[in-house]
Amino acid sequence: MLLAKTLTSSTFKIALIAIGTFGVIVSAIFSYVYLSTASYVRGRSDRTIMTELAALQDTYRRSGRDGLIALVQQRIADTSFVGHVYLLTDPSRAILAGNLKSWPPADGTRGWTEFRPPEPLPGDANPPLLRTMLETLPDGDHLLVGRDIGDLDSFTDRIKTAVISGAALIFVLAGMVSILVTRRTVGRIESINATTRAIMQSGLDQRIPLRDSHDEWDSVAENLNLMLDRIETLMGEVKQVSDNVAHDLRTPLTRMRGRLEMAYHGARIAEDDQALIGDTIGDLDAVLRIFSSLTRIAQIETQARKSAFRTVNLVEIAGEVVELYDAAAEQDGTRLIVAGHGEVLVTGDRDLIFDAIANLVDNAIKHGRAGGQVVVSNENIDGRAVISIADDGPGIPADQYDHVFKRFYRLEHSRYSPGNGLGLSLVAAVARLHGAQIEMFDNSPGLRLKLWFSAAAVQ
Amino acid sequence: MTGSHRRILVVEDDPETAGQLVESLTSSGYQVDLAACGNDALSRGVASDYAVITIDRMLPDIDGITVMRQLRAGGVAAPVLIISALGEVDDRVRGLRAGGDDYMVKPFSFVELLARVEALGRRSDTVVKETILRVGDLAVDLVSRTASRRAKEILLFPREFQLLEYLVRNEGRIVSRTMLLQHVWDLHFDPSTNIIDVYVGRVRRKVDGQQAYPLIHTVRGIGYCLRAPG
Numbered sequence: 001m002l003l004a005k006t007l008t009s010s011t012f013k014i015a016l017i018a019i020g021t022f023g024v025i026v027s028a029i030f031s032y033v034y035l036s037t038a039s040y041v042r043g044r045s046d047r048t049i050m051t052e053l054a055a056l057q058d059t060y061r062r063s064g065r066d067g068l069i070a071l072v073q074q075r076i077a078d079t080s081f082v083g084h085v086y087l088l089t090d091p092s093r094a095i096l097a098g099n100l101k102s103w104p105p106a107d108g109t110r111g112w113t114e115f116r117p118p119e120p121l122p123g124d125a126n127p128p129l130l131r132t133m134l135e136t137l138p139d140g141d142h143l144l145v146g147r148d149i150g151d152l153d154s155f156t157d158r159i160k161t162a163v164i165s166g167a168a169l170i171f172v173l174a175g176m177v178s179i180l181v182t183r184r185t186v187g188r189i190e191s192i193n194a195t196t197r198a199i200m201q202s203g204l205d206q207r208i209p210l211r212d213s214h215d216e217w218d219s220v221a222e223n224l225n226l227m228l229d230r231i232e233t234l235m236g237e238v239k240q241v242s243d244n245v246a247h248d249l250r251t252p253l254t255r256m257r258g259r260l261e262m263a264y265h266g267a268r269i270a271e272d273d274q275a276l277i278g279d280t281i282g283d284l285d286a287v288l289r290i291f292s293s294l295t296r297i298a299q300i301e302t303q304a305r306k307s308a309f310r311t312v313n314l315v316e317i318a319g320e321v322v323e324l325y326d327a328a329a330e331q332d333g334t335r336l337i338v339a340g341h342g343e344v345l346v347t348g349d350r351d352l353i354f355d356a357i358a359n360l361v362d363n364a365i366k367h368g369r370a371g372g373q374v375v376v377s378n379e380n381i382d383g384r385a386v387i388s389i390a391d392d393g394p395g396i397p398a399d400q401y402d403h404v405f406k407r408f409y410r411l412e413h414s415r416y417s418p419g420n421g422l423g424l425s426l427v428a429a430v431a432r433l434h435g436a437q438i439e440m441f442d443n444s445p446g447l448r449l450k451l452w453f454s455a456a457a458v459q
Numbered sequence: 460m461t462g463s464h465r466r467i468l469v470v471e472d473d474p475e476t477a478g479q480l481v482e483s484l485t486s487s488g489y490q491v492d493l494a495a496c497g498n499d500a501l502s503r504g505v506a507s508d509y510a511v512i513t514i515d516r517m518l519p520d521i522d523g524i525t526v527m528r529q530l531r532a533g534g535v536a537a538p539v540l541i542i543s544a545l546g547e548v549d550d551r552v553r554g555l556r557a558g559g560d561d562y563m564v565k566p567f568s569f570v571e572l573l574a575r576v577e578a579l580g581r582r583s584d585t586v587v588k589e590t591i592l593r594v595g596d597l598a599v600d601l602v603s604r605t606a607s608r609r610a611k612e613i614l615l616f617p618r619e620f621q622l623l624e625y626l627v628r629n630e631g632r633i634v635s636r637t638m639l640l641q642h643v644w645d646l647h648f649d650p651s652t653n654i655i656d657v658y659v660g661r662v663r664r665k666v667d668g669q670q671a672y673p674l675i676h677t678v679r680g681i682g683y684c685l686r687a688p689g
Contacts, residue, residue, distance in 0.1 A: 281568075281680055288566055323618050324644060327661040328654055354646060362654070 005190065006183045015178030023171055030163040038156040045147055046112075049133050052084065053145040060137055065096070068143075072097040083148040085121070085130055091140035100144065109136045114149075121148065129153060188217040192224065204232045237406065244408035244421070248290060252283040293422040297407070300352060300429040312353060314344040314378045314387050314453075321357045322376055329365050329374065336365070339377035346385045346453045348434045356430040359423040360389040360449060368393035368446060385453040392446035401440045427451075466490045466507065467576065470500040470514040470526065471542075480513070483569040484576065497521030504530045509537045510580040513572075516543030516552070524552070527560070538579040542567070570681040571635045578629065578638070592627045595687030597666065597674055599627050608670055618643065619662050626675065626685035635682035659683055 006012055060068040065088075072086045076099045087098030095101075099122070104115045113132055120127045132146025188211075195208045207228060208221040263276050315338075322338045329336035346353070357376070364374040368391030375390045396404060403409050405428040408421040431438050435454035440447060467489045471477040474495075481491045492507070494500040497520045504512060504526075512530070516523040527539045541562040543552055555562045561575055592599045599606045604620055606613045615623065622643045626634060636655040640646040659675065667673040672688045 278680060285680070292564075320644065323616070324654060324658065326658075328657040330661065331657055351646060358654075 006186050009182055009186050011185050012182040019174045034163050037159050041152050053133050069097040085146045087144040089142045108134050110134050241407045252287050256280050256283050297426050297429045300433050308349045309347050312350045317354050318376045321361050325361050333371040334365050335373040337375045344378040344385045352430045356427045359427050364389050364391040388450040390443045390448040395447040466509050468492050468509045468512045470494045472519050487573050497526045500526050504535050505533045511576050512537050513540040574633045577632050594630050613665050622662055631686045633678050633684045
């Protein structure tokens with residue numbers, strides 16, 4: 001299974017192509033080495049023969065046939081000339097001197113010839129392969145000088161064997177290595193594939209096993225695992241949200257249903273009916289508001305509204321929000337103060353920024369201390385526009401900071417105060433659309449929330 | 460408003476919603492024509508003279524905004540109220556208010572619809588020329604930006620004055636919270652808290668406190684109405 005996958009994998013195919021290309025090059029180099037070695041060895045041997053022939057001809061010229069016969073006999077006796085062959089005949093091919101019993105079968109008179117004499121040289125078991133140079137001397141005598149080249153041939157043969165087996169070894173090793181490497185790659189991919197299939201079949205709790213090799217495969221697996229974590233979190237949040245939607249909707253819907261059912265079975269009393277219908281419309285409006293808020297948050301989150309971006313002044317918007325909430329603050333006995341003046345400019349959607357600030361101020365008034373104070377301030381810090389909203393109420397425990405932006409999330413102590421737990425989700429969505437960061441601090445006492453608009457959003 | 464100017468064209472493809480619109484407008488004294496698609500709306504709109512035309516944004520054949528454009532191109536001057544789902548509210552829709560037309564987001568209450576239709580219908584035929592508006596013993600001076608009851612000045616912040624001015628200009632008509640947000644604060648969303656009620660409450664204390672009779676009335680579940688007794 002794994003082997004079949006290995007052999008069909010693209011890595012293996014690429015390895016094969018590489019081995020093929022490499023093999024052709026190696027074969028070419030080895031062939032060149034072999035051929036040049038062989039020709040060098042042969043050339044050297046030929047030169048030796050030529051030199052010897054020249055020496056013999058020289059003797060012939062100086063000392064005549066007898067001198068040459070004497071030299072040939074001396075050479076044959078000389079052990080340092082083992083492997084050399086000589087033959088001197090008269091014009092009728094009668095042997096005058098030499099260690100060969102007969103003239104080569106080709107019967108030439110001049111030039112190179114290679115042959116195997118019928119009988120071995122003295123001291124040898126088999127007839128040698130001879131390479132000889134033939135020459136006809138001025139008075140018609142024939143001279144042959146040559147060497148046993150069997151040794152040379154066996155030398156070049158050894159080189160040939162070495163070259164071929166070396167190349168073969170390289171091919172085999174390369175093939176084995178590429179199968180091993182491919183197998184490893186395919187193995188890692190298979191483990192990723194297996195996890196993917198398991199996730200599709202059974203759920204998001206599976207993770208790709210790491211091998212702690214800290215290689216690129218581990219980093220791929222790690223990133224995929226991180227992505228799976230993120231998806232799992234998001235899925236969890238989606239589930240949480242739909243659970244909450246279901247819960248938050250079921251309560252008013254159950255109330256309405258019960259009310260209508262009782263009225264349906266009860267007697268018609270105009271006054272009661274009027275009140276019942278009014279209450280039901282009120283409850284329905286609350287349900288519709290939840291839907292509107294969810295749609296609105298979703299709309300902001302999908303960034304559908306960047307078209308409405310203009311340069312707006314945070315100080316101005318904060319002022320308008322404070323003005324709008326002034327009456328509500330007054331009712332709670334809260335002092336609502338706006339600090340900062342001049343211009344704190346950002347590029348954004350006025351309505352959305354207004355809505356976000358309004359939600360934050362609303363929260364600060366609602367969850368702050370009755371008779372306390374809420375301060376809204378705007379500043380330019382390091383080229384970034386910052387708006388901060390601070391109250392002096394009970395604040396939020398630091399471990400809840402991340403949670404309060406989730407849809408429908410409500411702190412335990414505010415579970416029964418008015419609101420639907422969507423306000424801060426909207427703030428978070430608006431912040432994200434504007435590339436702004438939300439920071440929360442303990443205002444001791446109370447909560448201070450800062451919205452940092454990104455430098456890009458500031459003009 | 461004259462007789463012919465209480466004629467309204469409703470463009471709506473959903474039969475039940477259309478029926479409810481026709482019924483509520485008819486019971487308020489309007490004469491209502493119904494068109495179920497964009498093409499029908501175009502032929503009817505050009506043929507008769509309507510005080511107001513309400514158009515659903517999503518029609519089976521032509522987009523509501525396009526219907527409106529084509530009516531305008533055909534010389535129809537009647538103000539248009541576009542009714543759209545929240546997801547369809549984009550810049551084109553939001554731009555309607557600047558042009559004197561209006562839009563409303565589904566779902567809506569019929570009282571809100573009536574209030575908006577009233578406001579649109581009145582737009583074309585009344586232009587307030589007076590600089591001082593009077594309702595009962597309340598006088599609102601648009602030039603000096605002051606208000607008084609029985610010649611006693613009421614101290615108002617600028618925004619409070621704008622709110623009162625808007626209520627006075629719509630004397631006797633129901634004004635919804637959303638309409639107040641739009642016209643007084645120029646906000647095109649619902650902060651979904653009772654913030655407007657609290658704000659109107661404060662204006663009301665200043666205007667109606669220790670007076671012979673109240674002028675600002677709450678309309679349960681909808682909004683407010685400013686009117687003199689009797």
